[in-house]
Amino acid sequence: MSAALIDLNSERTRRTPNPEQIIIAGAGIAGLTLALALSDKGFQVRIFEKSATLAEIGAGLQLSPNATRLLDRLGVLERLKYSSVEPQAICLQDGTSGEKLLHLPIGDHARERWGAPYIVCHRADLQNALLTEARNRSNIIVQLQSAVTHHKADAETILVRVQYHDRIEEHQGALLVGADGVWSNTRTAMSDTDRARYTGSIAWRSSVAVEELPASFSALMPPGINVIAWTGANAHLIAYPIRSGQMINFVAVAPDRQNGRRWDMQVNPEGVSQNFIREFASWHQGIRDVLRAGRPWTPWRLFEMKKCRFQLEKRLVLIGDAAHAMTPFAAQGAAMAIEDAWALARAIGSGNRRLDASLAAFASARTHRIAAVVRRGALNQLAYHAKGPVAVARNILLRNRPVEKFVQGFDWLYGYDAEGRNPGEN
Numbered sequence: 001m002s003a004a005l006i007d008l009n010s011e012r013t014r015r016t017p018n019p020e021q022i023i024i025a026g027a028g029i030a031g032l033t034l035a036l037a038l039s040d041k042g043f044q045v046r047i048f049e050k051s052a053t054l055a056e057i058g059a060g061l062q063l064s065p066n067a068t069r070l071l072d073r074l075g076v077l078e079r080l081k082y083s084s085v086e087p088q089a090i091c092l093q094d095g096t097s098g099e100k101l102l103h104l105p106i107g108d109h110a111r112e113r114w115g116a117p118y119i120v121c122h123r124a125d126l127q128n129a130l131l132t133e134a135r136n137r138s139n140i141i142v143q144l145q146s147a148v149t150h151h152k153a154d155a156e157t158i159l160v161r162v163q164y165h166d167r168i169e170e171h172q173g174a175l176l177v178g179a180d181g182v183w184s185n186t187r188t189a190m191s192d193t194d195r196a197r198y199t200g201s202i203a204w205r206s207s208v209a210v211e212e213l214p215a216s217f218s219a220l221m222p223p224g225i226n227v228i229a230w231t232g233a234n235a236h237l238i239a240y241p242i243r244s245g246q247m248i249n250f251v252a253v254a255p256d257r258q259n260g261r262r263w264d265m266q267v268n269p270e271g272v273s274q275n276f277i278r279e280f281a282s283w284h285q286g287i288r289d290v291l292r293a294g295r296p297w298t299p300w301r302l303f304e305m306k307k308c309r310f311q312l313e314k315r316l317v318l319i320g321d322a323a324h325a326m327t328p329f330a331a332q333g334a335a336m337a338i339e340d341a342w343a344l345a346r347a348i349g350s351g352n353r354r355l356d357a358s359l360a361a362f363a364s365a366r367t368h369r370i371a372a373v374v375r376r377g378a379l380n381q382l383a384y385h386a387k388g389p390v391a392v393a394r395n396i397l398l399r400n401r402p403v404e405k406f407v408q409g410f411d412w413l414y415g416y417d418a419e420g421r422n423p424g425e426n
């Protein structure tokens with residue numbers, strides 16, 4: 001498949017019989033990153049997004065060096081410069097006593113050790129930066145209000161059906177990439193039972209302007225600009241600055257006691273929000289005060305894919321949450337979406353293998369990487385939500401183990417380069 005063969009003029013038609021173009025379903029983090037990475041390799045890309053606008057969906061994101069090194073190469077990190085924040089440390093504290101347990105340096109240390117910055121930003125700022133960059137590229141077409149509904153593949157091409165307003169469009173391409181998130185229609189179209197499952201936990205998200213933080217909470221925060229995680233029995237709270245440091249973003253994760261594993265029940269934000277605050281009743285006063293200051297707290301039920309699945313058919317590939325939605329305990333969902341996108345563009349654009357062999361190699365390498373990240377997330381959940389003697393043992397370990405040992409434990413994750421420049425890889 002040669003990028004030079006692409007006929008740009010055919011893009012003006014509503015039916016695009018362009019067998020060379022790559023079609024992407026979903027202009028989220030994965031889809032937009034893939035469009036940019038493919039554009040750099042000279043491919044014609046058409047990306048369909050079902051929403052009318054890419055608005056303020058989601059909340060804060062931590063982006064570790066394994067993701068920011070790729071955003072930098074795509075020209076996106078520079079666009080995030082003014083809205084993102086580069087914290088100095090990740091701090092773990094006990095949610096009940098407020099005691100400081102671990103201070104993991106990032107900031108300049110992350111740049112030196114892992115070759116790229118560790119930043120925090122609002123998801124909407126990242127998506128806008130990706131979209132602005134995509135709109136500057138002549139070989140990317142972003143079409144909003146366009147839901148991918150069906151596809152049909154033959155040996156050489158794939159035909160994709162799109163609902164655009166009240167019209168049905170058909171577009172032909174070399175590949176369809178389902179980057180359509182945790183509720184992926186592309187994935188369930190192949191098997192209706194292969195969908196995300198509810199974990200029984202809810203992430204409550206809110207943000208508070210720095211000048212409105214309760215004094216009791218501010219006193220709990222270590223000096224400087226940091227990502228802070230407070231641990232507690234069955235729950236944890238994360239805080240970090242977003243929006244150039246003017247707001248503090250909060251994510252509190254707790255079990256969904258009201259609905260158990262039923263996720264299809266209505267959430268009454270006021271009533272449920274009170275229940276959620278009660279979950280933290282025995283926590284430090286500063287934390288209870290800040291939970292009351294956050295208004296509104298938006299519930300975000302946590303889903304995960306039962307099985308990580310990248311390739312569904314010869315000409316149909318999944319990336320991001322559509323392939324492997326995971327819990328946020330390792331703060332890596334968006335980072336993995338970005339890595340997937342880079343690795344897929346590399347596989348398609350390598351030109352030295354047949355497409356199906358390249359895709360199979362891509363799927364295999366990414367499945368291993370995702371499995372390791374999911375394991376780290378499960379470990380973090382155990383550590384953050386520990387109670388009783390396990391929590392006591394955790395605190396002793398966090399206080400006494402040399403910080404360098406913890407830092408080393410992140411080398412495989414944050415030092416990773418999806419370009420394949422990793423020790424022991426091709």
Ligand SMILES: Cc1cc2nc3c(=O)[nH]c(=O)nc-3n(C[C@H](O)[C@H](O)[C@H](O)COP(=O)(O)OP(=O)(O)OC[C@H]3O[C@@H](n4cnc5c(N)ncnc54)[C@H](O)[C@@H]3O)c2cc1C
Nearest residue numbers: 026028029030050062148180181203320321331333334335
């Ligand atoms: C509480 C919480 C905290 C998190 N914190 C972090 C963090 O700190 N760091 C991190 O890296 N990750 C974090 N994540 C994970 C991260 O938000 C997701 O993994 C990431 O946004 C997934 O990106 P995506 O592009 O795969 O999916 P999405 O961002 O969901 O994008 C999918 C897009 O596809 C569109 N779409 C859907 N169906 C169709 C269709 N049929 N046709 C066309 N378009 C369609 C949707 O409208 C959407 O725009 C967190 C998640 C949660 C829940």
